[in-house]
Amino acid sequence: xxxxLLLSATVIFCLSSCxxxxxxATPVAIPEPLPIVQDGDNxxxxxxxxxxxxxxxxxxxxxxxxxxxxxxxxxxxxxLFDENTVLEPLSRFVRxxxxxxxxxxxxxxxxxxxxxxxxxxYDHYLAHYWQFRTARIQxxxxxxxxxxxxxxxxxxxxxxxxxxxxxxxxxxxxxxQFHFNPQKEEEKVSxxxxxxxxxxxxxxxxxxxxxxxxxxxxxxxxxIVNKWATGGQVQTALATGTNMEFxxxxxxxxxxxxARLNYYGTSFVYVVGQLGVVPxxxxxxxxxxxGSNDGTPIPSQGLLGGNTTLGFNYSEEPxxxxxxxxTNLSSHNAQAFVEGRRVHHTNFDDGTHDERSDNPVWTEQIxxxxxxxxxxxxxxxxxxxxxxxxxxxxxxxDKWVFKVGDENGDPDSLIGRVxxxxxxxxxxxxxxxxxxxxxxxxxxxxxxxxxxxxxxxAQFSARIAPQLVGLGxxxxxxxxxxxxxxxxxxxxxxxxSGRASIVxxxxxxxxxxxxxxxxxGTFSVKHQSAxxxxxxxxxxxxxxxxxxxxxxxxxxxxxxxELSNQELDKLVKYLSLLGVGARRDYDVSSGETLFENAxxxxxxxxSMTTSAFHPLAELRxxxxxxxxxxxxxxxxxxxxxTLAEGSASGAEWRTAALWGLGHxxxxxxxxAKGNDEVSLAGRSDDDTRIGYLHDGRARTIDEAxxxxxxxxxxxxxxxxxxxxxxxxxxxxxxESL
Numbered sequence: 001x002x003x004x005l006l007l008s009a010t011v012i013f014c015l016s017s018c019x020x021x022x023x024x025a026t027p028v029a030i031p032e033p034l035p036i037v038q039d040g041d042n043x044x045x046x047x048x049x050x051x052x053x054x055x056x057x058x059x060x061x062x063x064x065x066x067x068x069x070x071x072x073x074x075x076x077x078x079x080l081f082d083e084n085t086v087l088e089p090l091s092r093f094v095r096x097x098x099x100x101x102x103x104x105x106x107x108x109x110x111x112x113x114x115x116x117x118x119x120x121x122y123d124h125y126l127a128h129y130w131q132f133r134t135a136r137i138q139x140x141x142x143x144x145x146x147x148x149x150x151x152x153x154x155x156x157x158x159x160x161x162x163x164x165x166x167x168x169x170x171x172x173x174x175x176x177q178f179h180f181n182p183q184k185e186e187e188k189v190s191x192x193x194x195x196x197x198x199x200x201x202x203x204x205x206x207x208x209x210x211x212x213x214x215x216x217x218x219x220x221x222x223x224i225v226n227k228w229a230t231g232g233q234v235q236t237a238l239a240t241g242t243n244m245e246f247x248x249x250x251x252x253x254x255x256x257x258x259a260r261l262n263y264y265g266t267s268f269v270y271v272v273g274q275l276g277v278v279p280x281x282x283x284x285x286x287x288x289x290x291g292s293n294d295g296t297p298i299p300s301q302g303l304l305g306g307n308t309t310l311g312f313n314y315s316e317e318p319x320x321x322x323x324x325x326x327t328n329l330s331s332h333n334a335q336a337f338v339e340g341r342r343v344h345h346t347n348f349d350d351g352t353h354d355e356r357s358d359n360p361v362w363t364e365q366i367x368x369x370x371x372x373x374x375x376x377x378x379x380x381x382x383x384x385x386x387x388x389x390x391x392x393x394x395x396x397x398d399k400w401v402f403k404v405g406d407e408n409g410d411p412d413s414l415i416g417r418v419x420x421x422x423x424x425x426x427x428x429x430x431x432x433x434x435x436x437x438x439x440x441x442x443x444x445x446x447x448x449x450x451x452x453x454x455x456x457x458a459q460f461s462a463r464i465a466p467q468l469v470g471l472g473x474x475x476x477x478x479x480x481x482x483x484x485x486x487x488x489x490x491x492x493x494x495x496x497s498g499r500a501s502i503v504x505x506x507x508x509x510x511x512x513x514x515x516x517x518x519x520x521g522t523f524s525v526k527h528q529s530a531x532x533x534x535x536x537x538x539x540x541x542x543x544x545x546x547x548x549x550x551x552x553x554x555x556x557x558x559x560x561x562e563l564s565n566q567e568l569d570k571l572v573k574y575l576s577l578l579g580v581g582a583r584r585d586y587d588v589s590s591g592e593t594l595f596e597n598a599x600x601x602x603x604x605x606x607s608m609t610t611s612a613f614h615p616l617a618e619l620r621x622x623x624x625x626x627x628x629x630x631x632x633x634x635x636x637x638x639x640x641x642t643l644a645e646g647s648a649s650g651a652e653w654r655t656a657a658l659w660g661l662g663h664x665x666x667x668x669x670x671x672a673k674g675n676d677e678v679s680l681a682g683r684s685d686d687d688t689r690i691g692y693l694h695d696g697r698a699r700t701i702d703e704a705x706x707x708x709x710x711x712x713x714x715x716x717x718x719x720x721x722x723x724x725x726x727x728x729x730x731x732x733x734x735e736s737l
Contacts, residue, residue, distance in 0.1 A: 077502065078510040079479050080524060081613040089206055091330035091617045092275040100141035100275050103208075105334025107325065108133040108250045108263030112176035114284070114314045120175075121673055123313060123320030127358045128258030130338040132157040132216065135248055135265065136331035138208050144273050148237040150224040154248050155204050157335070158256065159218045163196035164249035168228045169267075169294045171284075176264070178247070179228035179292065193232075194223045206332040216256060229292050240273030245280070245294040257360075266325075269295040269311070279309040279327045279582055298582050304659045304737065305470055305580025306610070306622030312582060317673050318666035322385035322469055326579040328618050333573060340574025343567050347376040348537050349424070354379050355676040370424030371557045372416075372548070373538035374398060378571075381465035381536065383678060385578065386667035388465035390691035391435045396421070397450075399465045400695075401536065402433055404457035405643050412457050416548040416556075418535040419457065427555030431455045445706060447638075447697055459643040461650070463518050464696045467667065469660040470626055471516065471525050472576025476610035476619040477630070479513045485605065485629045496602050496711045498631030501654065502647055503527075507543055515630050518694045519645040520654040526572045539563050577618055581663050583625075584736050591733030594726055598718035603655045603711070605629045627658035627737065636709020639693070651710060653694065661701065662735040665690055701734055702727070 039045065091103045107129060110121040126133075135156050142149040152165060166178035182188070185195030203215035210219075226235035227242055250263040269280040279302075280295030295311065303309045308326035325337055342362070345354050351366040353359035354377060375381050381388055381399040388399035402419040404412045411417045414430070421432040431454025438446040450462060483500055490497040501514030503523045512523035522528040530543035540547065540560045549556035595601060604627040614620050632652040640651035648654075669686050670679045683689075690699060698704035708716040719727065 076511045077479055077483070077500070077513050078505075080475065080512065081611055081615065083613060085613045085615055087613070087620075088330070088332070088615055088617050091328065094275070095140075098145040100139075100144060100273070102139045102141070102270065102276050103331040104137050104268065104277055105325065105329040105331045105337065106135045106137060106248060106266050106268075107334065107338060108135075109265055110263070111315070112247065112264055113267035114171065114175040114282070116175065116314070116316050118673060120315060121317065121675070122315035123317040123324060124674070124676060125323070125341070125355065126260065126263070127356045128255075128260070128360070130335075130342045131257040132252070132255045133250065133258075133263060134334040134338055135250060136204075136208070136334060137248060137268075138331065139270060141270075141272065143238050143240055148225055150238065150244070150270075150272070152222045152224060152246075153199075153208055153219065154221075155208065155217050155219045155331075156250055156252075158216050159201070159253045160220070160251055161253040161261070162249070162251040163198070163220055164251060165196055165220075165222045165246065166249070167224055167244060167246045168292060169245040170231070171293055176247075178245075179231055180224075182222060194225060197221045208331075238272055242272040243280075243294040243296055244270045244272055246270065267295070267311075268327075269297065271297060276307060276328055279303060279307075279311040281312050281582075282314060284314070299586065300623075301586050302583040303623075304583050304625045305473060306624045308470075308473065308577070308579050308618060308622065309582050310579040312584070315673075317671055318663065319384055319669070319671040319674055319679070320667075321581045321663040322467060322578065322660065322667050324579045326577045326618055329577055329579075330617055333577060333616070333618070336570050336573045337577055338574075340570035340572070343563075343571040344378045344382075344574060347380075348539055349376050354678055357677065365563075368539050368562045370422070370538040371427060371555055372420035372430055373422050373424065374401065374418075374420055374536045375422075377537065378532065379678075382468055384667050384670070385468040387467045387664055387691070388696075389668055389686055389689040390464070390696040391689070393435050393437055395435055397433050397435060397462075398422075400433075401463045401465075402450075402457075403461045403463070403643055403645065405459040407458045409459055409644055411550060412455070413550045413552040414455055415457060416535075416550045416553065418548050419460070420535065420538065420548065423555075424538070425555075428553075429454065443706070445697070445703055446699075448695055459641075461519075461641040461643040461645065462695045464691065464694065466518070467660060467664060468575060468578065470580045470624070470657060471528075471578070472614075472616065472619050473580070473610055473622060473624050474515055474626060474628075474630065474657065475525050475576065476614040476616075476622070477515075477608050477624075478611045481608055482513060482515075482630050485631060494599075494602060495714050496599075496633065498603065498629055498633055498655075498711075499647070499652070501632050513630075514646065514654075517645075518653055519648040520630065520632060521645050521648070525576050526568065529568065529571055529575065533563060533568075541565075541568050543568075573616070576616060580624075580659055584662055585732070586736075588729065588733040588736050590726075591729035591731070591736075594722065594730045595733055598722075598730070599715040601627075602715075603629055603631070603633055604658055625659065628655045631655060633712070634710040635707075635712055638709045639707055658734065658737050661737045664692075701731055 093101055095101055113122055135154055138153040140151040163184050166181045168179040170177045170179045182195050185197045188195040199219040201218050202210050203212040203217055205211050228235055247267050248265040252261045268277040270277050278297040281298050282295040307328040310324050346362050346365050348365050348369040351361040351363055375398055391397055404415050404419050406412050420430050423429045434451045436449035436451045440446050486500050487497050488499050501520035503512050503514040505512050514520035514523050516522045516528040522531055530541045533539040534544035535548045540562045542561050542565055545559045547556040607625050610619055610622045612621050632648050634651045635653050642650050670682045692698040692704040705719050
């Protein structure tokens, strides 16, 4: 528990009479000294409420202490990444000798990708998943150089018992059956087959080169020299363009942590002669000659997240779609990904992991929460990385953020910028907020009402926890691409005047392009994460070291760095490298055309390309389909709240990305296979609590469209004027994303 110093209102002591004369002591109340007000950058906003502690001298700042651009334009925006950015190494490349090299990361899994019984789990995470249960895989493809050879190398964090590298999917007798399941090289029966070779124990670098004999890592290799069919009865030379499905199992011998030994792995598809693995689709019970049934690449229109896109799920676990590693996750980021996921799922009060009781307690994180906070963990609001369910009437809104302000929009003197209803130690709670009775409108729509206990803020903005989809890719889109869509004065007379949100970098003081949050109030995944830690969990970081605190609050705690930069960076990698679900139906072109004709694509832009300078190789040079422009738009009075944020008015909202929309409901509700503590806590009536838009008011996608006003009014009217058949076609398109 954090220690919070509480001082009494007065100090009582005794004074002797003047001149040394003795007499009865008189108790005197001495007012407690006023707190020292610090304003390190002299911008008129005290440090305790200043979100930007390094504002340049002379800048005009807003109520949060951040610089306001003179004309609200983007002329002074500094790019996040450029030619000077330090880049992580490529995960796929052509070697000087013409060999194609592909490197990917993997994690241990419960069962196989195509297992469908209720006991079979593929997408969920097992206990100890971050401890000695990732693998680095390298494929060296010699086929373009004229040899029938793919050399597979894999490095595990602990020693394997069985060495399983399954290749060429079959599935005739079991859903985990492959044609080629090689034995250990020293135990193989047929000398005409290749076996898995144990190379050694120690530590290997990102280039798969040994750098030390010390360490728990183990390296193995396998030469794949033929395409197998009919269980190996038919073998043919490898040929360019052949789809090769494979899976590396981790049958651990004696791992340093965790009792379970046997794990399977991710099913990947590699196309011989092409760099990288590909997101794949597959048909059950379909075989070609020889019984092969390898997955096939998803066509480009399905790759919403470029090469990060996830293949389709065939284990009947739709609730896990927002929690998976990007398909192209590089080998050197597998361990950072799972360790970042641990940060996301850790309770910063007691150090527990929310999914499974047999996960070890993270003692280093105990007691970092608060003093004021909203929830105990990131995953406490973003369940399965999805949007939070709408609470019952009368229920406490502990998966919501209420940004608050006084009459002038400045931080509330007794609350700060965000209402934090919970308190960890002694002090004065900021109050609670519950969901009031809904206002039912004549057109069938509804809008929420809120009941504040204690202090009611003069202005507020209610925001339900959003889903976490494609954040790293959105961060990687170049600023100039987004800014080219700005039309603040509607010069083209299309009724749409998207504006850029300009955000000050709290570390450097420079102007950045806002991308994240309902009003684009943060500029990077790290900025968004640090801000959420600060206000939602009450954990300070180097980027946001000051607690959210009103000018008259005394119990907020002191400035500190409680979560290390290393752990914050791991969380950022985890969030940035989550895979994006593939488009699930390509045969809804009529709905897509209706979407475009209604003008929806003027804001929900279908496609963009990421920068060549993002640090993470997985995110560079990707063509993505997020359906957003990342700009602010006035959505009309119906959706407006009373509080501005930065340069965004109460009526302006950042265009929501639509990728993942079709998965959102399944993620929110969970599925029949969910057996972790979080899934088992779900309610049978959760399907009545589905909500869309920033405050969950829309019960369906149809209602979300009908709430559009302002710049979205014309598109809403176009949708409303459609026939029922056309409306259903448009909705089917949205559900496919």
